[in-house]
Amino acid sequence: MSEERSPTMHKIARLFLAAGAAVFLTACQPTVPASSHSAAKASASSRSSEKEAASASSSQDMSALSPKDALAAVNTQLTQTLLGTLYLLKTPPKSGYWQVNSLTSGDVHILQYTASDTGQDVQKDSSPDWQYQLTWRDYTSSDTAAAAVNAEPVQSGLPTVKLGDNVTATQAGGPTARYLHWADDKWVLTVQDSSTHDEAQPLAVKVVSQLAKTTLPVPTDKGAVTLVVPAADTSGQQVVWNDGERLFTFTGQDALATLKQAAALSKTQGAAAEAGD
Numbered sequence: 001m002s003e004e005r006s007p008t009m010h011k012i013a014r015l016f017l018a019a020g021a022a023v024f025l026t027a028c029q030p031t032v033p034a035s036s037h038s039a040a041k042a043s044a045s046s047r048s049s050e051k052e053a054a055s056a057s058s059s060q061d062m063s064a065l066s067p068k069d070a071l072a073a074v075n076t077q078l079t080q081t082l083l084g085t086l087y088l089l090k091t092p093p094k095s096g097y098w099q100v101n102s103l104t105s106g107d108v109h110i111l112q113y114t115a116s117d118t119g120q121d122v123q124k125d126s127s128p129d130w131q132y133q134l135t136w137r138d139y140t141s142s143d144t145a146a147a148a149v150n151a152e153p154v155q156s157g158l159p160t161v162k163l164g165d166n167v168t169a170t171q172a173g174g175p176t177a178r179y180l181h182w183a184d185d186k187w188v189l190t191v192q193d194s195s196t197h198d199e200a201q202p203l204a205v206k207v208v209s210q211l212a213k214t215t216l217p218v219p220t221d222k223g224a225v226t227l228v229v230p231a232a233d234t235s236g237q238q239v240v241w242n243d244g245e246r247l248f249t250f251t252g253q254d255a256l257a258t259l260k261q262a263a264a265l266s267k268t269q270g271a272a273a274e275a276g277d
Contacts, residue, residue, distance in 0.1 A: 062120060067092035067096060070092075071090065071092050072090070074100050075088050075268075077121065077122045078102060078122060079268060079269070079270055081102070082102070082109070082270040082271070083270045083271060084138075084269070085267065085269060085270070086267070086269065087134060087250075087267055089113060089132075089264060089265060090264070095115070096116055096117050097115070097117070097119045097120070098114070098116065099113070099114045099116035099127065100112070100113060101114070101123040101124070101126060101130065103125065103126055107137050107138070108135050108137045109136050110133065110134070111134045112130035113132040113134075114127050133252075134250050135248070135249045136248045137247055138245050138246050138247075139246075139247060142221060142244050144245075145244070145245050145246060146221035146222045146242045148242070148247050149219070149221075149222040149223060150224060151224040152181075152190075154170055154181050154183050155172075155181070156170075158170040158171060158172055159171045161201055163180075163205050163207075164209065167184070169182035169191075176196065177192065177194050178193045178198070178200045179192050180200045180201060180204045186218070186219045186223055186241075187216060187219070187224070187225060188222070188223070188224050189204075189224075189227075190224070190226050191204040191227050192228045194228060195230055203227065207255070207259060210259060210260065211263075214259075214260065214264075215263055216239065216241075216262055217265055219243070220242050220243055220244050221242055222241065223239070223241035224238075224239075225259070226238045231253050231255065235251040235252075235253075236251075237253065237258040237259070238250070238251050239251075243267075
């Protein structure tokens with residue numbers, strides 16, 4: 001008769017078989033040397049350090065640049081990230097740098113310029129202390145953008161005032177506010193005096209003299225300059241024009257300084273326009 005194995009012997013045999021299979025499978029698995037894990041960690045750490053170093057280097061390089069070179073670097077950043085036709089300041093302020101803030105509010109794009117002691121990369125938040133601001137938005141056509149300029153034509157039949165350089169403005173208003181209104185090619189200019197000191201004409205004479213030496217951006221259809229004296233707030237002085245379907249508005253606080261900076265704006269193309277060429 002054959003010997004019958006007890007249930008205990010069967011369990012022990014199964015355990016030995018399972019253990020042997022586990023040892024065999026483990027032996028067949030490829031092994032990764034500990035040095036490879038260390039190398040991978042070192043590589044990841046190196047890449048992280050390189051990114052941090054590059055960021056720090058960029059900031060340090062910007063602060064080490066001259067005001068003109070720093071502004072050129074900022075404009076390069078802007079042309080790489082913004083789309084279509086742009087107008088950018090390419091001359092730094094008399095003392096120091098331009099800090100440039102670039103942001104978007106709905107369908108309106110905003111550039112803010114603030115004088116600063118150091119060169120900086122483009123900032124992405126709004127600046128409460130900006131000196132000049134350029135905004136733009138796109139319309140469905142050049143005609144709708146031109147209509148949004150809101151350039152009121154010069155009316156005839158009103159009293160006139162000579163401003164020099166063969167320029168004559170019409171005069172309107174009452175005791176508390178006076179308006180001088182004249183046209184210059186595609187531009188319509190308005191000087192408003194909200195005081196009782198009759199300051200509109202002296203300012204308008206200076207505007208005509210300044211524009212004889214500088215050139216504002218060339219509108220596709222229309223442009224409007226509105227200057228207020230005395231200045232009420234940072235956006236009291238406005239230069240508005242359309243470049244095709246895009247409407248630009250440049251604002252500042254001081255009338256003549258705003259006009260001067262608007263004339264200093266340089267037309268260029270953003271990344272999207274360059275990519276399509």
